[in-house]
Amino acid sequence: MEERVGSGVKGLDFMLKGGFIGGRNILLSGPAGSGKSTLALQFLYDGALSREKVLYVTLEESKDKIIQDMSKFGLNLEAMRKSGSLIMIGGPVAQVTNTMERVDANIYNIINEIEIVIKENNIKRVVIDSINLLTMLVESDGERRMALSTLSNTLSSLGCTSIMISETEEGTMKLSRYGIEEFIVDCVIVLYLVRQGSIFVPGVAIRKMRGSNHDKEIRVLKITDKGVVVYPEETMFGKI
Amino acid sequence: MKKHRKFPLILKFTVAILIALTVLFLIPKSTQAFSLQKENFFNGEYWRILTYSFVHFNLTHLFENLVGLLLVGIIAFELGTSSNNYISTYFSSAIFSILPLWLLVSFVAAGSSAIVYALFGFVIFGIKKFDMPLSFIFVVALLTVFGQSIYYFIGGGRDLSPTVIQDLAHFSGLIFGIGIYFIIFSWKNYKDKKASFVLRSIN
Numbered sequence: 001m002e003e004r005v006g007s008g009v010k011g012l013d014f015m016l017k018g019g020f021i022g023g024r025n026i027l028l029s030g031p032a033g034s035g036k037s038t039l040a041l042q043f044l045y046d047g048a049l050s051r052e053k054v055l056y057v058t059l060e061e062s063k064d065k066i067i068q069d070m071s072k073f074g075l076n077l078e079a080m081r082k083s084g085s086l087i088m089i090g091g092p093v094a095q096v097t098n099t100m101e102r103v104d105a106n107i108y109n110i111i112n113e114i115e116i117v118i119k120e121n122n123i124k125r126v127v128i129d130s131i132n133l134l135t136m137l138v139e140s141d142g143e144r145r146m147a148l149s150t151l152s153n154t155l156s157s158l159g160c161t162s163i164m165i166s167e168t169e170e171g172t173m174k175l176s177r178y179g180i181e182e183f184i185v186d187c188v189i190v191l192y193l194v195r196q197g198s199i200f201v202p203g204v205a206i207r208k209m210r211g212s213n214h215d216k217e218i219r220v221l222k223i224t225d226k227g228v229v230v231y232p233e234e235t236m237f238g239k240i
Numbered sequence: 241m242k243k244h245r246k247f248p249l250i251l252k253f254t255v256a257i258l259i260a261l262t263v264l265f266l267i268p269k270s271t272q273a274f275s276l277q278k279e280n281f282f283n284g285e286y287w288r289i290l291t292y293s294f295v296h297f298n299l300t301h302l303f304e305n306l307v308g309l310l311l312v313g314i315i316a317f318e319l320g321t322s323s324n325n326y327i328s329t330y331f332s333s334a335i336f337s338i339l340p341l342w343l344l345v346s347f348v349a350a351g352s353s354a355i356v357y358a359l360f361g362f363v364i365f366g367i368k369k370f371d372m373p374l375s376f377i378f379v380v381a382l383l384t385v386f387g388q389s390i391y392y393f394i395g396g397g398r399d400l401s402p403t404v405i406q407d408l409a410h411f412s413g414l415i416f417g418i419g420i421y422f423i424i425f426s427w428k429n430y431k432d433k434k435a436s437f438v439l440r441s442i443n
Contacts, residue, residue: 057439089439089440089442090439091439091442091443095442096438096439096442099438099442100435100438103434103435103437103438104431104435105434105435105438106435109435109436109438110436110438110439112436113436113437113438113439113440114439116436117440
């Protein structure tokens with residue numbers, strides 16, 4: 001029987017019938033403000049609490065800002081970092097792209113660097129936040145697919161359970177930015193922000209999970225002071 | 241519709257060189273005009289440092305080098321050698337590979353065999369497919385270079401000096417090619433290492 005890895009969110013584990021399948025790649029997509037980074041960091045925090053070594057690759061925000069923001073949800077990332085169980089690499093998008101230009105690095109060098117860090121530290125869980133920058137580094141869909149496939153295979157071959165975050169446009173039903181990411185990964189979790197009157201209501205759905213049964217409904221998700229909470233019994237839209 | 245594969249640059253270059261060598265061979269007195277001789281060279285005919293590699297003494301000499309260039313070109317193509325590196329090695333070895341030997345020993349240089357060995361050294365040291373140790377590759381390469389002299393030496397009764405000079409020229413080519421390989425390999429390693437330290441370099 002395959003090993004299940006907790007997502008760090010109880011309600012989501014219930015929807016996943018016990019958690020993610022270990023060693024698989026998960027695409028976590030959704031519009032801005034839907035709770036992607038928080039959910040992904042809860043997944044890492046859960047691993048770090050179980051004494052696993054975890055890696056957070058930020059390609060958008062600065063590490064200090066992330067640590068500060070997550071402390072509001074009770075996630076003490078700084079302590080995890082100091083203990084050595086959480087490794088954070090990367091930084092703001094402009095800094096990443098400038099450094100890449102300076103040393104003439106390409107997407108495969110970035111993948112190689114992630115591989116080096118995983119091997120050196122015996123990492124078990126990885127979050128890449130987000131893959132949008134990586135996918136923007138190549139021009140054609142073919143190259144994009146090849147690069148993502150390389151990343152996905154690298155992470156799987158190293159035995160890591162990984163979450164790749166993809167930011168989608170608001171109001172779209174697309175599962176990812178380019179429409180190819182979902183075909184490469186083993187599991188797709190989509191976060192929604194559905195407008196109801198004058199407010200946006202967040203929701204979550206599992207759109208794909210290779211090798212396992214899973215919940216098919218869009219469930220209610222809330223971002224509370226304890227982070228992302230999923231209500232697996234509540235559906236977003238009542239039956240008429 | 242049937243899709244035609246693009247003719248790769250390494251093979252295009254190899255074919256062009258084979259044609260050039262054959263055409264030059266057919267031109268009368270080309271060897272005399274283009275071979276590398278100390279007297280002409282030091283009298284200002286500096287182009288001979290490159291042109292010597294395009295002319296041959298006789299048909300056998302030409303044929304051996306045509307076969308050698310064709311084989312090494314095909315091996316390079318099969319192993320996915322970069323065409324830029326291949327072409328650079330060709331011309332740089334033509335100019336520099338036999339220069340030390342030629343300055344030390346007095347002989348008329350003609351033919352592209354030193355280049356063949358330089359390309360051979362450059363290409364075979366890049367073989368990653370078969371997990372062969374570099375020492376084994378080097379021994380095979382040395383046997384290829386000195387095999388004829390060893391054979392004649394064992395057989396006895398033959399003046400070995402022309403063969404030894406020829407072998408030393410080939411050896412210079414081989415060492416030059418291996419040297420080029422390691423320079424390119426080290427540079428690529430250095431660049432890759434630098435390029436794979438992006439995310440960790442950001443505070």
